[in-house]
Amino acid sequence: MKYVDEFRDGKAAKGLAKEIATEVVPGQRYHFMEFCGGHTHAVFRYGVQDLLPPEVKMIHGPGCPVCVLPVGRIDNAIALAKENGVTLCTYGDTLRVPGSKRTSLMKLKADGADVRMVYSSMDAIRIASENPDKEIVFFGLGFETTTPPSAMAIKQAQAMGLKNFSVFCNHVLTPSAIMNILESPEVRELGTVPLDGFLGPAHVSAVIGCQPYEFFAEEYGRPVVISGFEPLDVMQSILMLMRQLNTGRAEVENQYSRAVTRLGNLKAQNLVAEVFELRRSFEWRGLGVVPYSALQIKKEFAEFDAEKRFDIPVTSVADNKACECGAILRGMKKPTDCKLFGKGCTPENPMGSCMVSNEGACAAYYSYGRFRDERIPA
Amino acid sequence: MKRPNLHPLDIKNGKVDLTHGSGGRSMAQLIDDMFRKAFDNDLLNAGNDQACFEAPKGRMVMTTDGFVISPLFFPGGNIGSLAVHGTVNDVAMGGAKPLYLSSSFILEEGFPLADLQKIVQSMAEAASEAGVSIVTGDTKVVEKGKGDGIFITTTGIGVVPDGVAPSGEKARPGDKILINGTLGDHGVAIMSKRENLDFETEILSDSAALNHLVEKMIAVVPEMKVLRDPTRGGLATVLNEVAMQSDVGIKVYEDAIPLRPEVKGACELLGLDPLYVANEGKLIAICAPEDAEKLLEAMKSDPLGKEASIIGEVLEDDHNFVQMETSFGGGRVIDWLAGEQLPRIC
Numbered sequence A: 001m002k003y004v005d006e007f008r009d010g011k012a013a014k015g016l017a018k019e020i021a022t023e024v025v026p027g028q029r030y031h032f033m034e035f036c037g038g039h040t041h042a043v044f045r046y047g048v049q050d051l052l053p054p055e056v057k058m059i060h061g062p063g064c065p066v067c068v069l070p071v072g073r074i075d076n077a078i079a080l081a082k083e084n085g086v087t088l089c090t091y092g093d094t095l096r097v098p099g100s101k102r103t104s105l106m107k108l109k110a111d112g113a114d115v116r117m118v119y120s121s122m123d124a125i126r127i128a129s130e131n132p133d134k135e136i137v138f139f140g141l142g143f144e145t146t147t148p149p150s151a152m153a154i155k156q157a158q159a160m161g162l163k164n165f166s167v168f169c170n171h172v173l174t175p176s177a178i179m180n181i182l183e184s185p186e187v188r189e190l191g192t193v194p195l196d197g198f199l200g201p202a203h204v205s206a207v208i209g210c211q212p213y214e215f216f217a218e219e220y221g222r223p224v225v226i227s228g229f230e231p232l233d234v235m236q237s238i239l240m241l242m243r244q245l246n247t248g249r250a251e252v253e254n255q256y257s258r259a260v261t262r263l264g265n266l267k268a269q270n271l272v273a274e275v276f277e278l279r280r281s282f283e284w285r286g287l288g289v290v291p292y293s294a295l296q297i298k299k300e301f302a303e304f305d306a307e308k309r310f311d312i313p314v315t316s317v318a319d320n321k322a323c324e325c326g327a328i329l330r331g332m333k334k335p336t337d338c339k340l341f342g343k344g345c346t347p348e349n350p351m352g353s354c355m356v357s358n359e360g361a362c363a364a365y366y367s368y369g370r371f372r373d374e375r376i377p378a
Numbered sequence B: 001m002k003r004p005n006l007h008p009l010d011i012k013n014g015k016v017d018l019t020h021g022s023g024g025r026s027m028a029q030l031i032d033d034m035f036r037k038a039f040d041n042d043l044l045n046a047g048n049d050q051a052c053f054e055a056p057k058g059r060m061v062m063t064t065d066g067f068v069i070s071p072l073f074f075p076g077g078n079i080g081s082l083a084v085h086g087t088v089n090d091v092a093m094g095g096a097k098p099l100y101l102s103s104s105f106i107l108e109e110g111f112p113l114a115d116l117q118k119i120v121q122s123m124a125e126a127a128s129e130a131g132v133s134i135v136t137g138d139t140k141v142v143e144k145g146k147g148d149g150i151f152i153t154t155t156g157i158g159v160v161p162d163g164v165a166p167s168g169e170k171a172r173p174g175d176k177i178l179i180n181g182t183l184g185d186h187g188v189a190i191m192s193k194r195e196n197l198d199f200e201t202e203i204l205s206d207s208a209a210l211n212h213l214v215e216k217m218i219a220v221v222p223e224m225k226v227l228r229d230p231t232r233g234g235l236a237t238v239l240n241e242v243a244m245q246s247d248v249g250i251k252v253y254e255d256a257i258p259l260r261p262e263v264k265g266a267c268e269l270l271g272l273d274p275l276y277v278a279n280e281g282k283l284i285a286i287c288a289p290e291d292a293e294k295l296l297e298a299m300k301s302d303p304l305g306k307e308a309s310i311i312g313e314v315l316e317d318d319h320n321f322v323q324m325e326t327s328f329g330g331g332r333v334i335d336w337l338a339g340e341q342l343p344r345i346c
Helices: A010-023 A037-045 A071-082 A107-111 A122-129 A149-159 A173-184 A202-210 A213-220 A229-245 A267-275 A299-304 A325-329 A360-374 B024-038 B079-092 B112-132 B185-194 B210-221 B234-246 B261-269 B289-300
Strands: A028-034 A055-063 A087-090 A115-118 A136-142 A164-172 A197-200 A224-226 A251-256 A278-283 A286-299 B059-067 B097-108 B133-142 B150-160 B176-179 B226-228 B249-254 B284-287 B309-315 B322-325 B330-331
Touching: A010 A229, A028 A037, A028 A173, A028 A229, A037 A229, A037 A360, A037 B261, A055 A325, A055 B097, A055 B284, A071 A087, A071 A107, A071 A136, A071 A325, A087 A122, A107 A115, A122 A149, A122 A164, A122 A278, A122 B133, A136 A149, A149 A164, A149 A267, A149 A299, A164 A286, A164 A299, A173 A202, A173 A286, A197 A213, A197 A229, A202 A213, A202 A267, A213 A224, A213 A251, A224 A229, A267 A278, A267 B176, A286 A299, A325 A360, A360 B133, A360 B330, B024 B112, B024 B133, B059 B079, B079 B097, B079 B112, B079 B210, B097 B112, B112 B133, B112 B150, B176 B289, B185 B261, B210 B289, B226 B234, B234 B249, B234 B284, B234 B322, B284 B289, B289 B309
Parallel strands: A028 A055, A028 A197, A087 A115, A087 A136, A136 A164, A197 A224, A224 A251, B097 B133, B249 B322
Antiparallel strands: A278 A286, B059 B150, B097 B150, B176 B284, B176 B309, B226 B284, B249 B309, B322 B330
16 A cells, blocks of 8 residues: 555564664663554554564553543533434544443444444534434544544534534643643652653644644653654654653654644644634543643634533543553553453453553553463453 | 236336235235246245255254345445355355255335345345355335345355364464455445445455355365354454464464455555454465465465465464564554444544
8 A cells, every 4th residue: 555555664664673772772761652542553553562672661641532531521422412312423433432330322322312423523514414403413522633623514514504513522632631741740750750752643743733842842851753653653753762862852853744844734723723712621531630631612603512502511420449541641550550451441341541442552452462461361 | 826916016116015025915926026036946936935855964054144234235246145145155164065045035115126126136146156046035024114125134054075074163273374365345345335435446345155165175175174254353353263262372464464455545544454344255264284285276276265375373372362463573462353343533
């Protein structure tokens, strides 16, 4: 497959692996957090860890949109479809995310609620215009990558004069999450949590650019390399991070230059700014309440805001006490350190956020990487 | 057969109505003019509620499968050909030569007779290609809204040659794993129709009857250990089933797994893993290492095995993991599918 296979080439991987191995300086630690689920997925799916020397460790960050969605918001969406009788349009892997009381949108659908999987926010617009007698709610969630399409849908609905369309907005912001991780006491206290650098988001950065990360590199002294989602991208970025550490630098570098610029996609940014504004605080599954970490729909577009239209309450539901998602997302613990992992909590029956989507650290570890660990039950 | 006071079946513009399932003259007419005409064989034409035939000597296999696919017509086939291929293949995976099929139709009121005719015709053609006869059947009509156009259930029986007994628990460390061709064609053909995705080259379903291929394979390696068709859940599911049944581990090599570039591209676009996508004309075979090359040769000699390949081997492993050596040079587990395969958000 042209333009994809080139970035998954085994020969090139071997060459990079050699370079990475020779870059290791004795005594230097290389523990990097890949922020995005896309990276986590690539690391596991292609077995990147097998090509890295033992000194290089990957810590799997919180950048999986369905993983960080709190149970309360899932419950809200379930209530919308169940009690308000709306047609709820959602991206695919949100269907399986467990709400409280072992419900999910998938189970709700089986119970007869009108829940539809869409590939694009525009599909939801089409459904709304074809079914004027139904209330259509688009379950908007994700990082900066999926935010512009939600903004676009609202603008489109306004232009078409749709009266039966709204967005349940759960869009969150990458920089606030990174800051939250860096600000956590464990990371602040030097040496307690090994976090020596970041693989920066790929698609998110295509929208917001490299600039927002410059602050982290400077303020927290951690190098950031914006990295593509293909396995060779990940390996090259790891090499770039190692070189920064070895030469005592902490800068933002852009490995994914074929899609990311310093300023990003201004058109998309303007569109988002026109429709959305900062939310004072938002609960993240695993991270807790993070100030100014999410977006809400502006007053001017209130008629398309499902939260206002259906008076959606703010509900907070606590995760299982034994669940270690928070510590795993901050890089303090590995999935296998959690008592629930592989026992009470599996991809079929996820209890914590990291087990929900393939991109979550626990699910990726469970589905792809388990055989490396003898302690895990099959 | 004489049927007084009945207009001929209007196949061009007519629709299935409740009388077609009521047991009356309309039903008899539908059976005669549609099913019996297409499936035409002595056992069916006898017109009894059951087919009566001599029981062959030796062991027999029996299997049944329900077909509820949407869309009914897809590139490379339709629910009719699929209903024949699916059951013939399940019989063949027992190492058996399929003999007879039964077919039960559940039709939804209002279903166009023209579509039914097309489906029945494809069934007849698929059966004749596979060398089996559809010898008995049943027709029911449900009210509009209580079905999805048409559901078909087929049951098949076949006879197993002496000395042949493939079974899921027979894989042993060192055995080789073979596949007869490219993965994921059927699932992607269906998905691209469902999601209205237009690709430059149309991807055809691989739906086909595998019994002739299996016959050739058995002729050279009668002691073949495992035969499975990776339908729903794809290759990943079948390998996990075998690993568990045989209490072994399995290792496959990504480089050796045949994949069409179009299918690879579509899976990339839809966020799917081709290892979990359905096939309807593929089989995996597990045999002793010394038999692998001649089995591969026999497979390649059949039109349905031209792209056959040895994709992996059986290992000793208490965890029964299915592992893959990726083209990239790393390793990973190929796990059971958790729920349905759903596209990722970003």
